[in-house]
Amino acid sequence: DAGVTQSPTHLIKTRGQHVTLRCSPISGHKSVSWYQQVLGQGPQFIFQYYEKEERGRGNFPDRFSARQFPNYSSELNVNALLLGDSALYLCASSLALQNTGELFFGEGSRLTVL
Amino acid sequence: AQSVTQLGSHVSVSEGALVLLRCNYSSSVPPYLFWYVQYPNQGLQLLLKYTSAATLVKGINGFEAEFKKSETSFHLTKPSAHMSDAAEYFCAVSDTGGFKTIFGAGTRLFVKA
Numbered sequence: 001d002a003g004v005t006q007s008p009t010h011l012i013k014t015r016g017q018h019v020t021l022r023c024s025p026i027s028g029h030k031s032v033s034w035y036q037q038v039l040g041q042g043p044q045f046i047f048q049y050y051e052k053e054e055r056g057r058g059n060f061p062d063r064f065s066a067r068q069f070p071n072y073s074s075e076l077n078v079n080a081l082l083l084g085d086s087a088l089y090l091c092a093s094s095l096a097l098q099n100t101g102e103l104f105f106g107e108g109s110r111l112t113v114l
Numbered sequence: 115a116q117s118v119t120q121l122g123s124h125v126s127v128s129e130g131a132l133v134l135l136r137c138n139y140s141s142s143v144p145p146y147l148f149w150y151v152q153y154p155n156q157g158l159q160l161l162l163k164y165t166s167a168a169t170l171v172k173g174i175n176g177f178e179a180e181f182k183k184s185e186t187s188f189h190l191t192k193p194s195a196h197m198s199d200a201a202e203y204f205c206a207v208s209d210t211g212g213f214k215t216i217f218g219a220g221t222r223l224f225v226k227a
Contacts, residue, residue, distance in 0.1 A: 004157070033214070042204050042217035043158070056213030090157055100146045100165060100208055103215060105157030 002027070004106035006091050012112045013081050021076040021109045025093030031055075032074040033103065034066055035090040043090055049074055078111075086113045116141045118205045120218035128226045133177075133192040135221050137205030140186065146208035147188045148215065149179055153201045161203075164188060175199070200225045 005024045013019050025032050031050045035043035045058040049068035063079045072093075078085055088110050092103040121136040139145055146165050150158040162173025169181045179190045188205060205218040 035217075040220075042206075042219045045214040045216065048213050058214065092158075102148075102160045102163065103150075103158070105150075105159070107155070107157045 004091055004093050004104050006089075006106035006109050008109055009107065010110045010112075012114060014114050015081055015083060017081050017113075019078050019081060019111060021078075021089050021091075021111075023074045023076070023091030023093075023106060025072050025074070025091075026104055029093035029095055029104070030072055031094045031096065032068055032072065033092045033094070034074070034076045035092065036060075037088040037090055037108070039087070046076070081113045083113050086111060116145065116207050116209050116216055118207050118216060118218040120203075120205050120221050122221055123219065124222050124224065126224040126226060127195045129197055130194050133190070133195045133199065133223065135190040135203050135205075135223065137179075137188045137190065137218060138186050139188060139205075139207050141207060147179075147181065148206040148208070149173065149177070149188075149190050150204045150206060150217075151201050152204065152220075158204065161190070195223075195225045197225050197227065199223060 007022045033048040034046040037043045046060050047066045048056040052068045065077045068074045088108040090108045092105045117140045119138045148163045149161040151161050152158045161177050162171045164171050164181045172178045177192045202220045202222050204220045206215045208215050
């Protein structure tokens with residue numbers, strides 16, 4: 001069975017541009033979460049979606065948005081990119097709404113903002 | 115608010131030596147606690163989790179962790195390090211509402227031959 005897949009794996013943008021990152025969860029998983037991992041730090045929670053609804057949001061500006069589609073795949077959008085948005089963006093899927101169990105992570109999308 | 119603190123950003127051990135990675139948590143309610151491992155250029159993989167069943171939790175690859183409420187600790191151990199254990203390790207706690215998992219800053223483990 002396929003794990004969590006993310007695309008693109010690497011991308012380079014310039015300040016002020018917009019980026020869309022995509023995630024396909026494990027088959028049967030209805031919850032998708034997004035995390036930002038800056039070099040040398042732990043992942044920081046951005047969003048959780050369950051059954052196509054936003055269930056949780058981290059401390060990120062409104063430039064960050066996401067959505068979940070009927071097939072449970074998800075997109076993370078970041079507008080007006082800043083240098084500080086350079087990071088590894090991780091998508092994780094899970095079976096349930098509440099994170100009392102395992103999160104299954106993709107390999108991430110590494111964003112570089114110049 | 116829940117949080118985790120990992121003591122030591124880098125730990126270096128010799129192959130065959132004991133591995134001890136420290137994690138302390140802050141939580142006002144019984145927490146769900148996790149250890150994840152991240153190999154270079156990969157996502158995170160669950161090593162083990164504590165969900166209030168047994169205080170000593172066994173995970174994959176020979177790792178285990180002990181939940182100590184009195185010390186608010188959840189340290190990760192392995193009796194004998196292997197070269198393949200070299201990676202970044204993250205302690206994490208599930209927040210009260212259960213909507214997000216909060217990660218520590220990570221500890222990079224180096225294993226010397």
